[in-house]
Amino acid sequence: MAAHRCGLSLVFILILSSLACPSSCDALEKANENTGEKQSVSDTPREVNTDGSIAAEDLNERQWQSTDVEADRSDGTKDSESFTAAARDQFQEELVIRPLHSGDIYASFQFRTLWDTDFLQERQKVSHYRLFPKSLGQVLSKFSVRELHISFTQGFWRTMQWGQPFIPSPPGAELWVWFHDTVSDVDGNWKELTNVLSGIFCASLNFIDLTNTVQPSASFKPLGLGNATDHRFLRYATLPREIVCTENLTPWKKLLPCGSKAGLSVLLKSEKLFHSSFHSQAVHIRPVCQDEQCTSKAWELRQTLNVVFDLYTSGQGKKEWSLFKMFSRTLTEACPLATSSKVYVDITDNPEGELFELSPATPLLSQAVVLGDRRTYSVFDLTRAEMFGQLRSLNLLLRWKGDSGDMLRPLLHAERYVAGFGLQTGEIHTVIYNNHPYRAFPVLLMDSVPWYLQLYIHTLTVTSKSRDNKPSYIHYQPAKDRHRPHLLEMLIQLPPHSMTEVTVQFERALLKWTEYTPDPNHGFYVGSSVVSALVPSMVAMNTNFTQDQPLFSSFVPVKEESSYFVRVYTEPLLVNLPTPDFSMPYNVICLTCTVVAVGYGSFYNLLTRTFQVDEPSLPLAKRLANLIRRIRGVPLLA
């Protein structure tokens, strides 16, 4: 009976809720289902095409179709403005799989949520959230954030073995934020923002304070709309020591519209993701254009997760991988809220199928210019039901046949190390490689060094090809003890096919005993240096803004055809500092005070006393005798 009542009330609640919010999820789901069906119908005759361009056209058409459907619906249901806004919120998901030459597998997830709201009207109160996570939306409006980029990384991206990642990130946590230029107290906003984000992502971002925050003048330009150039509104901080683990992944997954229930995010199982060579998760929020003419603007939330699996060594020398092997899950459906949901597999090195065999085979191919190179991808569109076949699940399988050839050296590459011995002085060496055979290009090098390493800027040397290479721009802000770190930014011209070495000497400070970390002899981390550059491209970059670009190739805006933007992070440094003995503060206080007291005592003695001839006093017997003699009136003894 009780169960029956429960069931009734449940039905009742369901009805109520569906009445209360007719405009949100389920409506959109329906829209998606509609487009899905239509599109699968229209796509069936074209499936035989293997040409990339037609596939792209196909995508275009679908995009057009879906917006069409939405417009129809909004016309038909004569509803308020908020509904049209809801219809224009958008969610896309994407997974790119790139077999690396080292035998590792690089998987890159990107989830993109577009929030159609007029962010430029700052005082506007936003209370409606659909796909965009409310926790982040509130943060954006409360702290007047213009752009926010945060990444958590475990492991170090090996550029020389793996090539360039789609979105680079340094080991540990990195946070950089552009505030609106109406903010008066940027430091105050920044402090609060880091604390709030620390709560949202369960990370130790609250350790970001003025001692590790810098304002780079040139290295971090806004990636979204608007050309803010006043770096007073920019804050950048890294925590190279931050450990990334499950507790950071769970809140990150919660920001997704489908959570980890459906779509690509079902693959994000933490026990597999963290059993990898490299793991990086990031959130990028920026204002973007909705369309090509930029008539309307939107917030873009891009959640990325990059992971490199070392399947070669864990698979007993067999180079063979599948989605199940990597994630211990297979794909069963697209996220119902997503307008597009795709899996790309990089098959550029395997045009004829001689290197590896991919199953199930897909007829859809796509070409994209990414990181200065034209790559070919097999595309698996999860919004189409026949992708999942009879088993209702998609398990990509890749079986290697031959050995992969050598990888092209990445054009830009950097590394860093500490030279010197002992705990007094040292030297930071940053080595930047330009592997381009004939083109020279400039790079921006940014270094943020904590205050306890005192840099000596006059010892800065930049040499390439054993000749002095004077930087054309140097921005240096020296550290203030316990207040702010050193910031060194340089524009260096890298000659073609060269190695440029930047060295600067430093001195290690002795800190107060309470300023050391709990394991002081482990050393102190110094964040990665950042090398940003416009690298000459081999092929013409795509400067047009189009909706149907794959997400991975559309993150950094491309301004010119001949070059593309790359950011390379070097290794973080681990530097030992001299330590005091932590066990004896009392002893030190006592001993030093004793020495001071000895000084005081001896001076006091000499200052207050005078020299006198020592007259030894009479022995006790004589004194007693004198006492008696005095009473008797007899002369005293001498």
Next chain:
Amino acid sequence: MAAPLTLLLIVAVTIRAVLFRSSLAELISERVEVVSPLNAWKRVVEGLALLDLGVSPYSGDVFHETPLMIYLFHFTVDYAEIVFMVSPYFVDCLSCLLASLDRAKIAIGSNNLKSDLLFNFPGCLRHIISFSTCGLNNAIIALFIFCTLKGSALLSGILLALATYQSIYPLTLFAPALLFFLQRLYIPVNLRRSSFWCFTLQYAFIYVGSLVVITGLSFFLLGSWDFIPSVYGFIFSVPDLTPNIGLFWYFFAEMFEHFRLFFICVFQINVFFYTIPLSIKLKEHPVFLIFMQIAIISIFKSYPTVGDVALYMAFLPAWSHLYRFLRNIFLVSCVLLACSALFPVLWHLWIYAGSANSNFYYAITLLFNFGQILLVSDYFYAYLRREHHLTHGLYLKKKDGTEATLVLK
């Protein structure tokens, strides 16, 4: 007299020039005993580099020289070596002059100079080739003493202001200089006499006036007051705990945070605190008072170096007549010599070999300062005792005619 002195100076110049050119100079110019964050030559160069980059040298925490110093070096950076080679001579000449103050001792003046060179050999030698601006500060103080002894109140006041401007602590030398001039002009130290007040105000005016002029000048050179917290704030609040031979660094590295301010006040007051009682006790002996003040400064200042020790040790030959009254000079000189040898050894063990820890180096600084305190108080004792003997005769007798012992009561 003149010939051996000239010969000695030539020999000394040669030795220094050779040392400057040798690789020893580089080795020594980074030693913590020799350079402090206040006066390291490397930091001066850094300040100049910052100035060239268009960044205020005081915006960071590396450069702590005064603005006049940086502009001096801005123009003479190429001749810095010569400046550093020449400046210690003022200290030498000072000791020579002091030794020859006493006309009766003029014959042994040059011997004293020799003994000076020998006596503080380890310290002095390191200091000489240390490439630190401490040498310049010492030269200013030496010139100040020279002018004072020559009786030029104006120059003395200006140089004292300059020394104070450089490193605050020489402020305490105002009292002995004033006492010296009063003595020289036969003005009794009497608070009710107008002549006393007249001269005191005159000298104070020269001193304060030139201090204001110098500070104002540096403000106009720099265009901001940034240097005040960066130079004097840095001296007083001791934020840099780089090891040195003083008492401050380890004490404040190990200090509990809520007691820090209290102990900083206590330690800093310590330097200035002895001025008044010493001035009262030694008002008849201003030159010895200068020595005492300089010694106390070099023991209790926040960033001492061997250069500071060398400055007051340069006086020691002048007090050679006190040798017979010193009680534990053998012990003290052994302690100081052993410390000078152990400083580099324990530093190496801690910082490079990693087989010792900070306590080893701390222990040796403790011992070194203990030795210095013992040395200074011993000289003080000997001076007072000699004064006593001057009035009461060398061989004191008790009432009963037996030999008497002298005690402090």
